[in-house]
Amino acid sequence: xxxxxxxxxxxxxxxxxxxxTKDIQQIKKIFDTAxxxxxxxxxxxxxxxxxxxxxxxxxxxxQAVTYTEKIMNELNFQKVWKQEVMVPKWVRGTPExxxxxxxxxxxxxxPLLALGGSVATPSLGIKASVVxxxxxxxxxxxxxxxxxGKIVFFNRPMDPKEINTFSAYSQAVDQRSxxxxxxxxxxxxxxxVRSMNLKQDDHPHTGGMSYGDLSEAQMIPAAAISTNSADYxxxxxxxxxxxxxxxKQNCKTMPDVLSHxxxxxxxxxxxxxxxxxxGGHLDSWDVGDGAHDDGAGCVQxxxxxxxxxxIGYKPKRTIRVVLFMNEENGLRGGTxxxxxxxxxxxxxxxxxxxxxxGFTPRGFSIDAxxxxxxxxxxxxxxxxxxxxxxxxxGGSGADIGPLKVDGMVLAGLRPDSQRYFxxxxxxxxxxxxxxxxxxxxxxxxxxxLVYLYDTYGQLGAQIK
Amino acid sequence: xxxxxxxxxxxxxxxxxxxxTKDIQQIKKIFDTAxxxxxxxxxxxxxxxxxxxxxxxxxxxxQAVTYTEKIMNELNFQKVWKQEVMVPKWVRGTPExxxxxxxxxxxxxxPLLALGGSVATPSLGIKASVVxxxxxxxxxxxxxxxxxGKIVFFNRPMDPKEINTFSAYSQAVDQRSxxxxxxxxxxxxxxxVRSMNLKQDDHPHTGGMSYGDLSEAQMIPAAAISTNSADYxxxxxxxxxxxxxxxKQNCKTMPDVLSHxxxxxxxxxxxxxxxxxxGGHLDSWDVGDGAHDDGAGCVQxxxxxxxxxxIGYKPKRTIRVVLFMNEENGLRGGTxxxxxxxxxxxxxxxxxxxxxxGFTPRGFSIDAxxxxxxxxxxxxxxxxxxxxxxxxxGGSGADIGPLKVDGMVLAGLRPDSQRYFxxxxxxxxxxxxxxxxxxxxxxxxxxxLVYLYDTYGQLGAQIK
Numbered sequence: 001x002x003x004x005x006x007x008x009x010x011x012x013x014x015x016x017x018x019x020x021t022k023d024i025q026q027i028k029k030i031f032d033t034a035x036x037x038x039x040x041x042x043x044x045x046x047x048x049x050x051x052x053x054x055x056x057x058x059x060x061x062x063q064a065v066t067y068t069e070k071i072m073n074e075l076n077f078q079k080v081w082k083q084e085v086m087v088p089k090w091v092r093g094t095p096e097x098x099x100x101x102x103x104x105x106x107x108x109x110x111p112l113l114a115l116g117g118s119v120a121t122p123s124l125g126i127k128a129s130v131v132x133x134x135x136x137x138x139x140x141x142x143x144x145x146x147x148x149g150k151i152v153f154f155n156r157p158m159d160p161k162e163i164n165t166f167s168a169y170s171q172a173v174d175q176r177s178x179x180x181x182x183x184x185x186x187x188x189x190x191x192x193v194r195s196m197n198l199k200q201d202d203h204p205h206t207g208g209m210s211y212g213d214l215s216e217a218q219m220i221p222a223a224a225i226s227t228n229s230a231d232y233x234x235x236x237x238x239x240x241x242x243x244x245x246x247x248k249q250n251c252k253t254m255p256d257v258l259s260h261x262x263x264x265x266x267x268x269x270x271x272x273x274x275x276x277x278x279g280g281h282l283d284s285w286d287v288g289d290g291a292h293d294d295g296a297g298c299v300q301x302x303x304x305x306x307x308x309x310x311i312g313y314k315p316k317r318t319i320r321v322v323l324f325m326n327e328e329n330g331l332r333g334g335t336x337x338x339x340x341x342x343x344x345x346x347x348x349x350x351x352x353x354x355x356x357x358g359f360t361p362r363g364f365s366i367d368a369x370x371x372x373x374x375x376x377x378x379x380x381x382x383x384x385x386x387x388x389x390x391x392x393x394g395g396s397g398a399d400i401g402p403l404k405v406d407g408m409v410l411a412g413l414r415p416d417s418q419r420y421f422x423x424x425x426x427x428x429x430x431x432x433x434x435x436x437x438x439x440x441x442x443x444x445x446x447x448x449l450v451y452l453y454d455t456y457g458q459l460g461a462q463i464k
Numbered sequence: 465x466x467x468x469x470x471x472x473x474x475x476x477x478x479x480x481x482x483x484x485t486k487d488i489q490q491i492k493k494i495f496d497t498a499x500x501x502x503x504x505x506x507x508x509x510x511x512x513x514x515x516x517x518x519x520x521x522x523x524x525x526x527q528a529v530t531y532t533e534k535i536m537n538e539l540n541f542q543k544v545w546k547q548e549v550m551v552p553k554w555v556r557g558t559p560e561x562x563x564x565x566x567x568x569x570x571x572x573x574x575p576l577l578a579l580g581g582s583v584a585t586p587s588l589g590i591k592a593s594v595v596x597x598x599x600x601x602x603x604x605x606x607x608x609x610x611x612x613g614k615i616v617f618f619n620r621p622m623d624p625k626e627i628n629t630f631s632a633y634s635q636a637v638d639q640r641s642x643x644x645x646x647x648x649x650x651x652x653x654x655x656x657v658r659s660m661n662l663k664q665d666d667h668p669h670t671g672g673m674s675y676g677d678l679s680e681a682q683m684i685p686a687a688a689i690s691t692n693s694a695d696y697x698x699x700x701x702x703x704x705x706x707x708x709x710x711x712k713q714n715c716k717t718m719p720d721v722l723s724h725x726x727x728x729x730x731x732x733x734x735x736x737x738x739x740x741x742x743g744g745h746l747d748s749w750d751v752g753d754g755a756h757d758d759g760a761g762c763v764q765x766x767x768x769x770x771x772x773x774x775i776g777y778k779p780k781r782t783i784r785v786v787l788f789m790n791e792e793n794g795l796r797g798g799t800x801x802x803x804x805x806x807x808x809x810x811x812x813x814x815x816x817x818x819x820x821x822g823f824t825p826r827g828f829s830i831d832a833x834x835x836x837x838x839x840x841x842x843x844x845x846x847x848x849x850x851x852x853x854x855x856x857x858g859g860s861g862a863d864i865g866p867l868k869v870d871g872m873v874l875a876g877l878r879p880d881s882q883r884y885f886x887x888x889x890x891x892x893x894x895x896x897x898x899x900x901x902x903x904x905x906x907x908x909x910x911x912x913l914v915y916l917y918d919t920y921g922q923l924g925a926q927i928k
Contacts, residue, residue: 032625160901161496163850198901360824360880362851386627387826387880389853416824416851416880418901437624437662437882 020382023455027382027448029311034444037310040303041436043071044296044358048289048431055116055286056326057089057257064282065260068298068323072264075306077321079267082260085336087326089254090117092286096223098192098247100233101127102240110229113204113287114249115176115193116329117211118222125248126151126190126221132237136174136182148187151245153237154179155194155230158421165417166356169196169424173207180222181212191222192245194230198421202226205426206285208329223247259325261333266305268317271457275318275341277351278304278450281327281334281399288429292420296358296439298323300413303443304450315454317349324399327355334399341403349458352411352446353397357423358439359415363390364449367410375459376409379452388445390414409458413446484846487919491846491912493775498908501774504767505900507535508760508822512753512895519580519750520790521553521721528746529724532762532787536728539770541785543731546724549800551790553718554581556750560687562656562711564697565591566704574693577668577751578713579640579657579686580793581675589712590615590654590685596701600638600646612651615709617701618643619658619694622885629881630820633660633888637671644686645676655686656709658694662885666690669890670749672793687711723789725797730769732781735921739782739805741815742768742914745791745798745863752893756884760822760903762787764877767907768914779918781813788863791819798863805867813922816875816910817861821887822903823879827854828913831874839923840873843916852909854878873922877910 034040047054047064054061065082072080098112114120131147133139134156139147154175162168173196180191195205204224211219225233236243262282268274280297284290301321308315324333341348352364363383366373373393380391396410404410415438423429498504511518511528518525529546536544562576578584595611597603598620603611618639626632637660644655659669668688675683689697700707726746732738744761748754765785772779788797805812816828827847830837837857844855860874868874879902887893 031627035624160499163495163905165901360882387854390851418824418905419899422899435883435886437629441627441882 023382023452026311026313026451030307030447030451031386031444033307033310034303034440034447035437038303038306038440038443040299040443041439043299043302044291044434044439045431047295047298048291052289053286054282054284054290056087056259056283056329057254058286061259061283061325065262068262068282068302071302072262072321075302075309077264077266077305080264083263083337083340085259085261085325085332086256087259087332088330089257090329091252091254093120093250093252096247096249098245100236101244101246102236110225111202111204112192112223112225112247113206114251115209115222115224116206116285117209117253118180118249118251119219120250120252121190121221121248123250125246127244127246128189129242130233130237130245132234136178139182139186144186147183150188151190151192152179152183152188153192153233155234157194158196158198160198165198165421168198169421172196176207176224177209180209180220181214184214184218184220188220190220190247192247193222193224195224195226196421196424197227197426200227202228203426203428205424206287207425221249223249261325261337262323263320264305265318265320266315268315270316272318273347274457275320275346275348276450276453277320277322277348277400277403278446279322279324279399280354281325282323283326283328285328285425287427288423289431290429291431291434292357292423292429293425294327294355296434296442297354300354300358300439300443300446304447307443307447308451313451317454317457319450319454327399331398335402338402348403348408350409350453351400351403352413352449353400354413354442354446355397355399356413356415356417357420358434358442359419360438361388361413361415361442361445363388363392363414365392365395365412365414367394367396367404371459372409383445383448386441386445411449413442415442487846487916490775490777490915494771494911494915495850495908497771497774498767498904498911499901502767502770502904502907504763504907505903507763507766508755508898508903509895511759511762512755516753517750518746518748518754520551520723520747520793521718522750525723525747525789529726532726532746532766535766536726536785539766539773541728541730541769544728547727547801547804549723549725549789549796550720551723551796552794553721554793555716555718557584557714557716560711560713562709564700565708565710566700574689575666575668576656576687576689576711577670578715579673579688580670580749581673581717582644582686582713582715583683584714584716585654585685585712587714589710591708591710592653593706594697594701594709596698600642603646603650608650611647614652615654615656616643616647616652617656617697619698621658622660622662624662629662629885632662633885636660640671640688641673642676644673644684645678648678648682648684652684654684654711656711657686657688659688659690660885660888661691661890664691666692667890667892669888670751671889685713687713725789725801726787727784728769729782729784730779732779734780736782737811738921739784739810739812740914740917741784741786741812741864741867742910743786743788743863744818745789746787747790747792749792749889751891752887753895754893755895755898756821756887756893757889758791758819760898760906761818764818764822764903764907764910768911771907771911772915777915781918781921783914783918791863795862799866802866812867812872814873814917815864815867816877816913817864818877818906818910819861819863820877820879820881821884822898822906823883824902825852825877825879825906825909827852827856827878829856829859829876829878831858831860831868835923836873847909847912850905850909875913877906879906
């Protein structure tokens with residue numbers, strides 16, 4: 001009996017060793033191909049430099065739909081289609097203008113960007129005294145008397161001590177997203193926010209904001225200023241509390257317009273009903289070229305099928321690339337994709353999103369049950385030769401979030417985060433800020449995880 | 465008896481837990497300080513933008529000695545001194561000039577840099593046919609008949625499939641370091657080498673080369689051209705094998721001059737005779753500002769003592785910052801430091817070098833015996849919260865290499881390597897290519913390892 005068991009265990013061992021050797025070889029092929037024979041960097045060049053910023057509802061967003069649909073068709077996906085989705089359309093209008101008035105006639109210009117979704121200032125702009133606060137709570141403590149008729153300046157920096165810069169972002173971004181709604185309630189005329197940027201520079205970073213339940217009449221204009229401007233304003237305010245801030249913006253929210261998610265798939269040879277999604281978002285903010293956010297995620301997602309095809313791998317399951325529209329200011333694409341999938345009764349087992357920049361991949365965050373997480377964790381040694389060491393539980397991506405049902409596994413690519421907020425939502429988010437090898441390493445990491453998930457399937461997921 | 469043992473083991477456990485908690489806290493303080501309160505980035509700004517390229521023997525190298533000595537004095541090190549060392553002095557002279565001549569009068573200019581240590585061309589330059597080879601072996605196979613009177617063009621690219629780009633560098637760099645010596649033996653007039661760069665761009669990358677045992681009369685000029693130029697030349701050669709290449713350079717090797725290593729130390733409170741060295745090299749190539757190579761390593765090394773001081777840590781052992789002169793073209797500083805240490809009978813237990821760029825730290829390479837390596841490996845979990853996962857055995861750094869004696873531990877900081885060769889030895893190695901947080905993370909990683917080594921000492925090293 002004991003002998004038999006040993007023999008059986010040896011067989012299992014040999015089998016798993018053989019599997020492992022095959023996986024090691026396949027993953028080596030995936031990285032080799034990504035680093036020497038992928039078109040992802042050229043696609044990103046086109047998206048960034050020929051199209052540029054792709055705000056939902058813009059001509060550029062529409063061009064990006066056409067371009068990526070064309071690329072997917074050239075890649076010989078079995079099926080490529082556009083999925084209709086109505087998206088919000090906010091337009092920036094003519095460039096903003098702002099200055100600090102130290103005393104009448106003595107002014108310093110300040111680069112400023114309206115926040116996405118903000119209302120315009122009156123056509124002549126707003127000029128008012130400034131009250132600086134570090135938080136929504138501090139605003140509340142000041143109360144109406146000290147706020148009414150003023151411009152509220154939110155100036156809490158992102159915490160440089162956070163190793164994961166996304167944590168620093170999460171802790172600071174309420175100023176941008178909720179600051180205007182809060183300040184309006186105390187009679188503020190407008191809101192300016194220190195940019196969500198860990199670097200000291202002159203670039204304002206835009207981004208989404210919401211007025212919550214405010215009526216149109218209560219909405220006040222909100223804008224971002226650069227970290228350098230924020231420090232300058234703060235210092236100058238201490239010396240001269242009566243200085244005034246002026247800004248003018250004529251952004252506007254238009255009626256929703258028709259746009260599209262772009263989808264391409266290769267149908268599975270054994271379990272076609274089991275769908276694996278890999279994606280990023282096609283829209284971006286209008287300033288900059290959306291190269292890191294999220295052109296990188298889009299081209300990496302397309303590269304997953306490009307690379308699998310180049311290494312001659314035939315998926316057992318259906319692998320679908322989804323380029324979502326409108327992540328930045330509505331999440332309509334992600335919501336629509338999930339809605340249609342549910343209506344059609346599609347069985348999604350795994351979704352992987354890349355929306356944290358085209359930097360060197362460090363690992364994955366995985367939103368899954370303990371057993372499904374453990375299934376993925378056992379593949380970790382396969383990634384270590386590529387310096388991909390970090391597999392953490394919890395968190396995936398905004399666009400694939402709505403897909404989540406019990407038993408499904410969601411994951412997010414986690415690249416090195418140190419430089420991300422230097423570029424995020426700013427004019428600096430351009431093609432030249434993306435390193436070709438770092439982008440390709442990310443594509444390879446995604447391809448390797450999709451390969452493993454396709455090969456082994458999800459624990460207990462097979463419907464056959 | 466059993467109870468007693470359990471009690472004893474519990475005490476050991478509690479003690480080691482307490483140590484661990486203290487280490488976790490200290491390392492958190494180290495990273496917090498590095499990311500929010502270190503001057504390393506400002507020092508690098510000065511070295512890069514106020515001083516610039518610091519080739520051994522140059523005015524800039526001398527300015528860098530003066531500047532870093534001043535900084536160390538301001539940091540209140542207990543002892544700061546300059547250690548004399550004679551260094552080679554090679555000068556580039558007036559800017560090089562080169563072109564491809566497709567046919568008489570039809571030329572395309574080519575950016576070109578003389579390799580460090582090369583002789584000049586004749587004053588009117590060299591114009592000759594080009595023979596392209598991929599390796600020293602291929603050169604040998606061609607033989608004298610096909611090489612004599614020609615310019616040899618070494619064009620084997622760095623392998624993009626290598627995940628660690630330093631491996632790709634090692635595999636390709638013989639063309640640069642030994643190409644001229646080899647080609648001279650077959651009667652070549654000169655050598656041009658494809659830049660050691662994984663990126664396609666227009667920047668030639670210089671670097672050291674040697675003529676080996678050749679007499680002065682046999683030395684032929686050698687230079688680098690950019691990856692773009694190399695591809696263009698290679699393609700054009702196939703269409704037009706009779707094209708000619710022209711280049712002119714008037715670089716020169718001068719007599720050796722006096723220079724210095726810069727050294728600062730804090731003396732150990734318990735084991736002052738045990739010396740821990742942390743360092744980088746102060747010299748750089750003359751093109752670019754030597755920001756990554758190796759201004760980063762110098763400011764990170766100084767930051768180790770700055771940070772330990774700021775968190776109030778008093779070293780038990782003597783910690784010495786050594787900024788080595790002449791790593792790039794002679795290693796005289798590293799050799800001299802080791803020589804003096806030996807003469808004085810100093811006991812070095814640990815040396816850590818940073819000379820792989822100021823990028824996000826990924827780990828350390830450790831040149832040590834099995835037992836000493838295992839001592840360091842046990843600290844690895846302390847680094848994982850900072851995404852520093854890779855502790856590998858073997859390899860440290862060029863400047864600390866000569867210090868090695870039996871029982872000593874050498875280590876090298878291993879940052880992410882994907883972008884390093886975009887900048888290495890090129891005009892692009894400038895301050896703006898360094899990210900503040902990545903630089904500071906590297907300084908923190910080094911400080912943490914030095915802190916642990918100082919706290920626990922080396923297994924079996926204490927002389928008391």
